Amino acid sequence: MVKKFYNIEGIIRNGFKLSRDYETLDFSFGKLRDDAICSLAKSRSVKQLKRLIISGQKLTAVSAQALAESDYLPNLESLKLYKNKIGDEGAKYLAESKKLPNLKTIRLAWNEIGPEGARSIAESQNLENLTALVLSENSIGDDGLKYLAESENLGNLELMDLRKNQITDLGAEALSKSKCLPKLQTIDLSDNSLTAKGFNALAEFKIFNLIRARLSEDGTKLDLSNLGIGDVECRCIAECEELKDLTHLYLELNKITDKGIELLAKGSFLSHLTLLSLDRNFIGDAGFIHIIKSETFQNIQVLMVENNAISDEGVKVLSEEECMKNLLRLYIEENNTTEEGVELLADSEHLQQLEYPEFEREEEIDEEEEDEEEFDDVEDIDDIDEEEELDDKEYEDE
Template sequence: MIDYEAEIERLLSGPPSKLAFRALCAAVGRSGSPHDLVPRCAERLASWPDAVREAPWSWLAALDAGHSKPTWPLVRSLALRSTHNGTLDPALPDPRSQPEVRGVTHLDLGWFASDHLAALVETMGHWDDLRAIETGGLTDMDDELLAKLAGNPAITRIESLNLVTARENMWHFEKPPFRPPAGQPWRLRHAGLRAPDLVHLIRSGLVPHLRSADVLVCGVDEAQELADCPELARLDRLAIGFRCGRNGRQPLWKPYFGNVIDEDDDAGEAFFARADLAGLRDLTVRGTTMGLGREGLGARGVDAVVASGVLRQLTELTLELLPVGDPTIARVLEAVDHDHIEELTLADLVATDVTAAAFVATEAFPRLRRLDLSRNRLGANGARQLATDVRLPALEHLDLKGRKGGSPYYGCPSVQPVGDTGAEAWASSDNAAKLTYLNMAATGLGQDGLIALMRSERLLGLGFLDVSHNPVGSWPAALRKASVWRTLRTLDVTECGLGDDDVESLASTPSAPPLHGISLAYNSVGSRGARALASWAVLPQLWELNLHDNVIGDDGLADLATSRAAQRLLELDLEQDCWNAHARKYGAPLPVEVLDQASFPSLDAVFLGIVDEYHGARYSSGFPTRIREDIASASATRPELVAFLTHLDMEELEDIDTDEGDGDGADRDFRGNAARHYEFVDEAADFARRMIEGDIGWPPPTS
């Protein structure tokens, strides 16, 4: 029996997170929500960031289906984006008729969300507490809508407005202008806009409080106009993407250096040579993905950043998705203030072990808390050098992952070949003492590296470990009482070649006190593994269990459900991919035990059925059409399941009686195929060798 008063106090006293907020709301709901409990929680939650007090897609879908909950007054943020294939975005709630959302301060409308934005424009005067709006994927077809938003009097109350971010590529759509009329100054402190729109806001005197900006620059003239705004000197944060030209050439699913866009370099030189960025402390410069490469600003543009002198004053720097390579990165590392920098992201820049040697040359970064070198080509030697030859005494967050590459059935990962040797170096490194986050996904990690990390006595506070998309192959019994279990909150072993024996070994772990989430997606967990999870001593404390695309039969699902052990579980993913050779029949209904609210009493999100991740489609909800409709309309059905079943966009294949999910999957099960992983590791190592030798081999010669 859970002591809900103690549970609520523990959550309120613990670290804020979106998942912790959902767990708190579940505990309040299961306590019976005594009259004074929600106000008491609201008072304590005032110290939490509004952004983590988020009602996710599943809550909104349930509200859309007519199901409320007593903890809605605690919500401050809404996310209308669905991240699962074949699920529909719920409508934006109307605060006039749905009082649940009247306390919301942050709205994330999602991408290509014209309907949501139109609804917001219509009701904006009734969102009294709204302070932040975010959306993406706006196109020239949204021109009239943006004009209405710009002229809405309530816009002056907004403190953060993201209509564009530096992550967008502008390949397929032009962006509509956002030109509010001059008038009463706004409260805006952050804006995400095209450069001409940002210049308009600044020059019209509407944003005297602006301190942060995301901006896309599409030409030298735009770069110069923006740079000539003296108000830029008041910014403490700037994220900028140059989108002045396009190339688009790529070898088909092969790693390559990338495409340097000369027009982007021209604009970068023009901007950084002229802009007054005297107050800047946080700078991001971001290009775009292009196949297994990157496209955008090159060495000349980044050298302009260095020449501007701005790097010496930064505490945070992000360079991402730029075709620059080791020599340029070395110049960046030389230019930053090693004693001052606190967060450094050099991701997807074609870095190799030469970049690690450039870190060694600096000797120490005494205040660096966050280091992200993901999606590069560091090898084992580079990882070892960082672990042993650079002093990083404050490091808390380390990201060395490769590019995961999506579904293992057809995905093409781009590995960062750190491997077991690199992992072992970090497991024994003095620099690991304060790490709370370690991401080693898609690094060629095997069993030896996993054992070294899990049994490390240097990782004294590790809370997050991602070793997904690696040829681990098994879960060793030696990890039963591994030291990292003492602190680990989240473990991701997605697509690690694990089966029932391994889950039984994992479930023999007697204690992992802080563990709240585990992902076993894309493995080969069957009914025996599900039964092992059902009896795992740790299951009653989990908030998240991701079993996406495994092979659990009805008996295993029923045993997992009827164990009644998953008392705190908030989110459960039992979807399968149609490419799975052992997926259930489209028309086969899931066992009724999965539906019983007593099985998972805290659940607020569930994902079932058959999806096609290659085409982004859904073929089954987990139930034949008639049964699905009956379940969704029954008054006794739990709201979370109603939310899922009533917000699906399906191709009606669920009634087809096939032997396998797609009828042709016998040779499409790549899980556990370590040889394939090692091919990617060898490819990455060879690519790194060529980059070090200067054999970029790109662009190809023209005939």
């Protein structure tokens, strides 16, 4: 086969002009083959390169080998080879390279990579700085995912895209048991053969990693707000022993229903909670009642349940049940409560300690009336004194 001649230096210069810097080259617009990539890998002009994009060029393992063995790509941080044909062999070349020490992102979607390619990446000791791995539209399967899940070399990985990879519930369950990917927070397994069982396993994996990433150093505060958390994740939170010292839990702006609250309420590791924020979820009266009656939540001092479809029915239970005696502040605005519900809270004997909402209770009204009566008495005394002074003056005039 006759090799095609490429003016690689001219191609590189044009690429830098298009990217407007000397750190990025995007060759997705032209037609390059393995010969061109081999020439590029030998060029001194790419020594400052940090981002290299070569998509849709039908490149084979030959190109991957050339890049992996290049002496001029020590600064490369991101490599994107979408829609090529490097296969397992090409993935292995990249994984075993010691000449790409700063590589943080590898995007190898649509590259005919199977389980062995995933295995090469998982076993590589040269990819410890990797934070993002994209292998979508390949065929790594359950075995490939297991290799990645059990890897002791990908501890810094934060994102993993494995869409359309013939993965089933078995792979998702293997991932859910992994403790080797502590920083992984974004994982895409869409367009695989997962059932509810597999998606639940994936949710469990995500929430445990989020807990480890977001729990305060002293273990007392955890913010999981606005993360799309649902009832499955609530079960994981309730069963997480790492939260045994937790005092502040923020779960607002999620998708939690009364079922999730029931799971949290039965958790044995959340008994030290003093603040629970659940604003803008879907807990309803049933979820609110689970909180009220939960032995786990009896130390709560601040409860935030705004915009949760709570009605007077839930408020009535709080006002009648002799629970939550430590509650000091209740944020319950933007629900379906009425003035009658507010009065129930105000009149409840075991909620007299509430600082918020502020109520005008009967005792306070009685005190105001007593103050007014005392004021009237003072006025009467003043009138008497004035009359006596007038009488004395008249007597002196006589």
